[in-house]
Amino acid sequence: MNSFEPTSPCERASRQLPDLRDGLLDAVQAEALRAHLEACPYCREDQAWDDRLRDLLHELPLPAPRGRFGEQVRRRLRRRWWWRAGGSVAAAALLAVGLVSWQNWPRRPQEPVADHPGNPPVARRGDELPDSAVLFAAPPVDSLDLLARQQAGYVAVLEQLGKE
């Protein structure tokens, strides 16, 4: 069922003309439409205009293409392929240059990070007394400096206890 409901026989006939042309009307509908076209001068004129329009479009000049398009299509596809290939190579080169630059970029020395239970102990100046977390943390095997400072810390604490 069409969403459009014609309001008059002429309107219905006008909408059925393409159906008649496409062979979508059954025999009864086609006959009814033909009968209407016979009887209605307005619709007859409408159909005549439709036929005339078809003839007019066929009569309009339509210049022939200047040549075959095969070679032009091939050339266009080839150009597109080169553009894509060139683009990919350029992108890869740019990425490589970026990576190399990033790896060789001079970095500033990092500031010591504040002590945190999760962080490994950081290097401190010799005159500072390490706090208890550092004192009693398991010493990293590769840090002789830290071991020495831990030992100095123990001594300082014992001395203070001895004074008290």
Added chain:
Amino acid sequence: MDDADELLRRCQRGDASALAVIVRLYEEPIYRLAYRVMGNAVLAEEATVAALAKIWGRAGQWRGDARAGTWIYQLALRTVLDHHRSWRRRWRRWLAPPRDVPDPRPGPMEKMAEAEGRNLATRRIQEAFAQLSDTDRALAHLYYFEQRSLAEIAAILGSTRDALKTRLARVRQKLRDLLRDCNELL
């Protein structure tokens, strides 16, 4: 199975000879459609080449839901409309303003031309045709010139038969109004 279906399947497999056959089969209809929409031979040629090249690039997107011929037309029409739109956008500043409906009274030039009544009629039809939108020109071309069914045109334009019927009636009426004054020439 349709020939075009098989050709498009071969394109999907990367068979360049199938594209050559498609180009041979469709270059003229696509060019005619492009010329009708754009009204310029050079632009129509450019758009035709772009559309034919797109068939190769997008063949993989065809799933076989529509007939290959319909799919090719759909792609071609979209390319032509895009091409025309971008061309107009690029040159909008330098383009002449759209033409008004020509004065129906015959001027001196037209009186001379009336000796060759067909020339004048042709010019009037072209001017009337130029007043339609791109899509309406494509619709009129596919329906009246290519004699395609409304169902097929609906698939090409991405519309419905019902919507196209209404649109076609509007196009027909508009052309009738524009050409009313030169009925004797037609």
